[in-house]
Amino acid sequence: QAIWKDGSPAFTHIDTMKNVKVGQSITLEPLSGSSSQPAGFQVSLSGEDWNWPDKIPIEAAEDIDARTFLGSYLYLVTDAAGKRVLEINPATGSLIWEFSGENVNDPRYLAFPVDAFSYSEKENEETVRKVLITDQGRHRVIKVIQATKDIQWSFGHADVEGTADGYLSSPSDAVAIPDSGKVFICDKGNNRILLVRESDGAVEWRYNNGLNNPVDIEYNEDQNAILVTDQSNHRVILIDLDTNAISWQFGKTAEPDSGSKGLNLPSDADFLSNGNILIADAGNHRLIEVNPAGDVVWEFGKRFENLKDADRLNDNKHVIVNENLPARIGYTTDYFVSSPFDIGKEVSFTNLLWEADTMAGISSVKLQLRSANTLGDLESAHWYGPGPTEDDTLYVSPFTQINPVHNGHRFYQFKARLITSNPLYTPTLNNVILNYFYYDVEATGIITSDPIYETGNRIITRWNKLFFNTILPTNPANRNKVELKITIKDAITKADIRSFTASNVDTTNEEALSSIVGLQEKQSIYLQASFKTNNSSVSPALDFWELEWESTTSSLASIQFVNEDYLDVSRYRFSDKIQPGQAYIDRITIQLTDSNLVHVRESIDVDIQALLSTDRETVTLKQQANGSFLLQPSIPGIILKSGGPIRDNGFLEVVDRDTLIVTYIDPTNPSDIAMDSVLIIENTLGSIFFTNRYTMKIDTISENDTVFVYVRDELDQDISVNQDTLFLDLINSSTNDREMVTLLEIADSTGAFRTGDFFSSVGYPIQLKNVGIIDDRKIQVIGNDRIIIDYDDSASPAPSLYVMTGTAPPEDISNKSSSPLDFDIAPNPYKPNSGYNLQFRVSSSIGKLEIEKIEIFSMAGEKITEIPEAALSMFYNYPIPPLEYGFSKNWWDLKNSSGEEVSSGTYFIKISCRFSDTNKRISKIRKLVVIR
Numbered sequence: 001q002a003i004w005k006d007g008s009p010a011f012t013h014i015d016t017m018k019n020v021k022v023g024q025s026i027t028l029e030p031l032s033g034s035s036s037q038p039a040g041f042q043v044s045l046s047g048e049d050w051n052w053p054d055k056i057p058i059e060a061a062e063d064i065d066a067r068t069f070l071g072s073y074l075y076l077v078t079d080a081a082g083k084r085v086l087e088i089n090p091a092t093g094s095l096i097w098e099f100s101g102e103n104v105n106d107p108r109y110l111a112f113p114v115d116a117f118s119y120s121e122k123e124n125e126e127t128v129r130k131v132l133i134t135d136q137g138r139h140r141v142i143k144v145i146q147a148t149k150d151i152q153w154s155f156g157h158a159d160v161e162g163t164a165d166g167y168l169s170s171p172s173d174a175v176a177i178p179d180s181g182k183v184f185i186c187d188k189g190n191n192r193i194l195l196v197r198e199s200d201g202a203v204e205w206r207y208n209n210g211l212n213n214p215v216d217i218e219y220n221e222d223q224n225a226i227l228v229t230d231q232s233n234h235r236v237i238l239i240d241l242d243t244n245a246i247s248w249q250f251g252k253t254a255e256p257d258s259g260s261k262g263l264n265l266p267s268d269a270d271f272l273s274n275g276n277i278l279i280a281d282a283g284n285h286r287l288i289e290v291n292p293a294g295d296v297v298w299e300f301g302k303r304f305e306n307l308k309d310a311d312r313l314n315d316n317k318h319v320i321v322n323e324n325l326p327a328r329i330g331y332t333t334d335y336f337v338s339s340p341f342d343i344g345k346e347v348s349f350t351n352l353l354w355e356a357d358t359m360a361g362i363s364s365v366k367l368q369l370r371s372a373n374t375l376g377d378l379e380s381a382h383w384y385g386p387g388p389t390e391d392d393t394l395y396v397s398p399f400t401q402i403n404p405v406h407n408g409h410r411f412y413q414f415k416a417r418l419i420t421s422n423p424l425y426t427p428t429l430n431n432v433i434l435n436y437f438y439y440d441v442e443a444t445g446i447i448t449s450d451p452i453y454e455t456g457n458r459i460i461t462r463w464n465k466l467f468f469n470t471i472l473p474t475n476p477a478n479r480n481k482v483e484l485k486i487t488i489k490d491a492i493t494k495a496d497i498r499s500f501t502a503s504n505v506d507t508t509n510e511e512a513l514s515s516i517v518g519l520q521e522k523q524s525i526y527l528q529a530s531f532k533t534n535n536s537s538v539s540p541a542l543d544f545w546e547l548e549w550e551s552t553t554s555s556l557a558s559i560q561f562v563n564e565d566y567l568d569v570s571r572y573r574f575s576d577k578i579q580p581g582q583a584y585i586d587r588i589t590i591q592l593t594d595s596n597l598v599h600v601r602e603s604i605d606v607d608i609q610a611l612l613s614t615d616r617e618t619v620t621l622k623q624q625a626n627g628s629f630l631l632q633p634s635i636p637g638i639i640l641k642s643g644g645p646i647r648d649n650g651f652l653e654v655v656d657r658d659t660l661i662v663t664y665i666d667p668t669n670p671s672d673i674a675m676d677s678v679l680i681i682e683n684t685l686g687s688i689f690f691t692n693r694y695t696m697k698i699d700t701i702s703e704n705d706t707v708f709v710y711v712r713d714e715l716d717q718d719i720s721v722n723q724d725t726l727f728l729d730l731i732n733s734s735t736n737d738r739e740m741v742t743l744l745e746i747a748d749s750t751g752a753f754r755t756g757d758f759f760s761s762v763g764y765p766i767q768l769k770n771v772g773i774i775d776d777r778k779i780q781v782i783g784n785d786r787i788i789i790d791y792d793d794s795a796s797p798a799p800s801l802y803v804m805t806g807t808a809p810p811e812d813i814s815n816k817s818s819s820p821l822d823f824d825i826a827p828n829p830y831k832p833n834s835g836y837n838l839q840f841r842v843s844s845s846i847g848k849l850e851i852e853k854i855e856i857f858s859m860a861g862e863k864i865t866e867i868p869e870a871a872l873s874m875f876y877n878y879p880i881p882p883l884e885y886g887f888s889k890n891w892w893d894l895k896n897s898s899g900e901e902v903s904s905g906t907y908f909i910k911i912s913c914r915f916s917d918t919n920k921r922i923s924k925i926r927k928l929v930v931i932r
Contacts (some may be wrong), residue, residue, distance in 0.1 A: 001885045005546035013450040020445040028445040028531045028539040030437035034805045045426035050328035053093035060324040062114040078116045085116040112135025115173045132563040134174045141174040144818045145473045172215045209290045236269040280310045304439045330423030336416045346537035347436040349402035353695045355431040363427035366394035371409035408537040438536040445531035451491040453524040459554040459668040463513040469506035471541035479504040484540035491524035521667035557594035561678040571679040574637040592629040592798040596668040612658040615645030635720045639682045656682035686714030686795040699803045706763035715756035730791040735780045737772025770805045829929035837889040849880040857908040904932045
């Protein structure tokens with residue numbers, strides 16, 4: 001038993017493939033794809049940590065400050081349009097304190113407060129909370145005791161704008177130096193900074209060198225410097241109080257700039273505990289942190305439309321005023337859920353990757369996925385990380401393999417967990433990419449094995465079994481969505497023999513082959529696997545295939561056309577009629593010898609083809625007891641005289657000289673091809689007669705003469721293009737003599753042997769002798785014998801030859817005319833290369849004739865040459881008796897008297913004779929045309 005297998009552990013015997021992937025198993029070719037976010041996608045934490053409570057009305061805030069009280073933050077807000085300053089508890093959303101006046105006559109009345117600064121001072125060994133309010137609308141700065149709301153101190157003349165000492169113009173900020181009795185005032189309208197002594201209102205220090213609309217100041221006691229937000233100069237400067245020099249600047253003076261070194265209408269700047277400066281760059285809609293070197297080291301990720309104020313809290317969050325509302329910003333860990341994505345088909349996911357801006361140890365992005373095949377199912381689907389249980393794990397690093405629970409789904413969403421441990425920093429998710437593969441549901445994958453056959457001069461006698469293993473889809477619901485079909489194909493014709501569809505329940509498939517008729521005799525097959533799917537996420541998979549068969553040693557076949565005795569023949573003879581008992585007519589019989597076929601067939605069909613007539617007959621050879629295959633009964637053939645053949649009508653319709661071809665291809669070994677051919681000859685009825693050496697027909701002969709045999713129109717013996725040969729026997733029963741005569745075919749005028757005329761070029765002398773000697777090339781006669789011809793072929797009845805002793809010559813040379821001199825030349829005109837002899841005959845009716853000479857003249861009467869009697873070779877009773885012909889051949893060599901060949905033309909031939917009994921002379925002239 002022989003075995004062929006492939007796929008264990010890998011497929012190595014593959015001939016062709018299409019739309020498949022070959023590895024340790026074979027599947028449809030997976031097509032790669034990915035799903036990513038649209039251009040411009042970016043997700044970060046919102047940074048919105050707290051918003052102003054709706055229950056506390058506010059019109060337009062200008063400033064916010066924060067302080068801690070009993071462990072909680074309180075926010076002091078300047079509501080400019082609301083003409084009040086208020087403090088709230090952001091945790092509870094409750095109003096803690098409010099300062100405002102009823103009307104302009106009320107000292108507490110605030111026209112347009114823009115800043116409030118809360119601080120504590122010691123009074124009588126007690127700590128008193130104060131609020132320094134910049135009332136821009138009334139051109140004043142007031143200090144209020146928070147507990148009583150009493151105005152303890154003020155600077156500027158209420159409702160009076162001025163430049164002189166004690167006057168202010170639209171002040172924008174004020175900062176008290178606690179327990180010092182001094183206050184810095186940002187006198188915006190006068191483009192100056194003042195340090196005012198509370199006790200007497202005196203100005204201890206001022207700065208007005210090139211300021212343009214300063215809006216904010218901060219005092220740094222350690223540096224003894226103030227930080228000024230010089231808004232319309234688009235800069236923030238640090239002024240040394242001791243030298244009045246600008247010791248640090250960020251922004252380009254009087255040049256708005258949105259670059260990394262510039263500002264545009266900044267609205268606020270604060271000292272930070274780390275030595276950097278926090279700047280509200282309002283015109284550029286940003287909040288930035290700048291280090292002493294002038295580098296922007298941090299920027300909040302959100303843009304602000306109208307940023308007025310910003311203060312950093314101890315926990316790195318910020319309170320701001322933006323678009324007239326106070327708010328708290330700072331990044332905190334949160335989730336982002338994407339919108340549903342439709343891949344458009346069911347797929348198998350491979351890995352998940354994402355692009356994100358994060359800070360090591362501070363921020364990160366982690367993901368989960370959910371998927372389904374409908375949007376409705378997606379809404380209720382569970383979220384999965386890479387772990388087996390929903391909601392328990394997160395994808396923490398890109399290029400992680402996607403949980404196979406999502407395979408086979410079309411719709412998906414991702415949930416991004418944006419994680420930060422510092423409110424200053426947010427992770428930014430820039431893209432989420434799901435890689436997947438799928439299969440083309442319109443494509444059919446095809447793979448073919450190498451041809452499977454026996455080697456080493458062996459043949460396959462029976463195919464036993466086909467085994468193949470598959471890998472089924474993991475999800476049982478998808479197993480009926482795939483189809484794997486194994487087809488056994490003929491390696492020669494490529495035709496399908498039998499197909500088997502793989503089970504969608506079991507991975508192991510076994511098929512019996514021995515009873516499949518189409519596989520019998522097949523010696524070379526191959527396997528073809530076709531792969532189809534109705535679900536783009538799954539593919540059929542072939543893991544292994546194997547064939548088993550039985551074999552034996554092969555032998556070569558032979559096929560022959562044979563006769564009725566089962567002997568090989570080279571030709572068959574047919575006639576134009578089919579009649580029972582026809583002599584010399586053959587029937588077609590074929591014998592096949594092939595020991596290979598004995599194992600698989602009791603009969604086999606072969607085609608007999610006639611090359612010329614194009615007839616074809618399919619015949620059945622049946623197995624005989626000796627193991628050979630024989631055409632029984634034999635079938636006839638017929639010579640077709642008109643019309644065309646009719647195929648498969650039970651006999652072969654052929655033409656003369658046709659060739660029958662039979663070809664046998666061993667079905668068990670297609671390389672074993674046996675052929676035979678046979679020539680078809682039309683049976684012809686030739687004629688046979690005795691002649692003299694000049695092929696003149698005779699039926700009487702005398703002793704010492706020589707007899708020849710001529711067979712004419714025996715075309716069924718003209719077998720080849722070469723000179724063919726006939727054999728017959730001359731029999732004289734009187735002396736029991738028998739001579740085998742060989743006759744050679746006579747060529748036609750072109751030298752071709754296709755005449756069917758045969759002549760015994762060797763004559764057989766007639767010898768008087770009482771006893772015959774067989775095959776001594778002579779015929780012994782007694783006298784008055786009859787010699788007959790024994791010729792085994794269809795011919796006209798063979799004549800007998802009468803042997804005469806001293807009798808008259810045969811009748812067939814008698815001249816029945818009554819002319820004194822009858823003289824004929826043949827052939828005339830004469831072509832020297834025609835293959836015919838130049839002959840003449842002469843006769844007289846009045847006496848015995850002897851020839852004296854023959855003279856030859858040109859048309860001009862010039863004598864060309866003369867041929868004397870001695871040069872003539874006469875035959876049949878010379879001198880010539882009356883009323884009988886005398887003959888001569890090759891009597892003129894067509895040369896003149898100088899030995900030169902004469903040219904084509906017309907010549908006069910004059911024969912001169914005398915009568916031997918009277919000695920009288922007579923002559924006659926004939927014209928001869930010579931054509932060269």
